Amino acid sequence: MGKAMSRTFLSALGCLVCLGWNQSSLAAVPEIKVASVHFPPYVFEDEPGRGLLPQLLEGLNRQQRDYRFVARSTSLARRFGDLRDGQIDLAVFENPDWGWQGIAAARLEMGLEDAELFVAQAKPGRDQRFFQPLKGKRLALFKGYHYGFSGFANDPSLLRQHYNAELTYSHDSILGLVLRGRADIGLLTRSWLKERQLREPILQEQLLVGEQVDQTYRHYMLLRPQASITPDQLQALLEQMRHRGELQRIFEPYGVRVKPYVADR
Structure with missing residues (x-):
């Protein structure tokens, strides 16, 4: 084997050893x-x-x-x-x-x-008093989540029966239900709402956000x-x-x- 070929062979062998290592x-x-x-x-x-x-x-x-x-x-x-x-x-x-x-x-x-926030569609004359009491309001919730207002119970039957809740599998659905008037109040994670508002600043005008949070965790x-x-x-x-x-x-x-x-x- 020639010297050039030997050097090439040894170099390739060294690369393989390094790669394997x-x-x-x-x-x-x-x-x-x-x-x-x-x-x-x-x-x-x-x-x-x-x-x-x-x-x-x-x-x-x-x-x-x-x-x-x-x-x-x-x-x-x-x-x-x-x-x-x-x-x-x-x-x-x-x-x-x-x-x-x-x-x-x-x-x-x-x-x-x-935190989990209460949100509602912004309307003339609507203020923070709209969020209390929850009784009689139509709620939009994320299925499987634990909410403070319900004592952290997440049983779908209980939430539907006692809180007139519509359960969804996404925050987008909750937001849509609120903006279309199909729910009076929705529960949204603060970080999710912040991320969405960064992408859609108009939401700051379209939504009334409750000053009192459902839970801070x-x-x-x-x-x-x-x-x-x-x-x-x-x-x-x-x-x-x-x-x-x-x-x-x-x-x-x-x-x-x-x-x-x-x-x-």
Whole structure:
């Protein structure tokens, strides 16, 4: 074999070795499977790369190489079962009032706050008094969500019977019902409404937003005990993002309040 050919062969062999090493190293990095539940603007089911969750996971992956955070699609109804069964390791943007008190998982506060807002169609003479009382009003709600006004009960029959509720599977439907006059009051997540108003500023004129919110909630993470990452390691990664201003950059444009530190640790 000639010298030139030998050099070419050795160079190619070296590239293959490096490629194999990189691939094996990547494969060796533990995956943290994160629940991806349709919850605009956090997760958009029909646009996997859009939303606050993909930005959060990108930030977590960018700042370290010991773990790889990946989104795994699930649903509101399945997510806790998937966590128990190991289909997912981590559920994010959760709240104790949403039914996970009995789940065997580490609870970590994210230091993020969102809210559910009452909205109605803006009309001459209509003011904040329109939102009280709710009794006798037609409500538009997101099926499966837990609302403060109902004591966080989310049984469809109860909501229809006691609150004259029409249940939908999207915030867009709730907004449409309100704007078309088919519902008197709708419940919208503050972050979703903020994102929509950024795209459609006219909504600020079309909607009357209640000053009194249905609920303000702190977001939590639920980490499966068998996950490759420990609660302290996960919390430390999140706090690094907070310290560098990454959480503020991702969440504050959408009305999600970022606390300067996490007290519940």
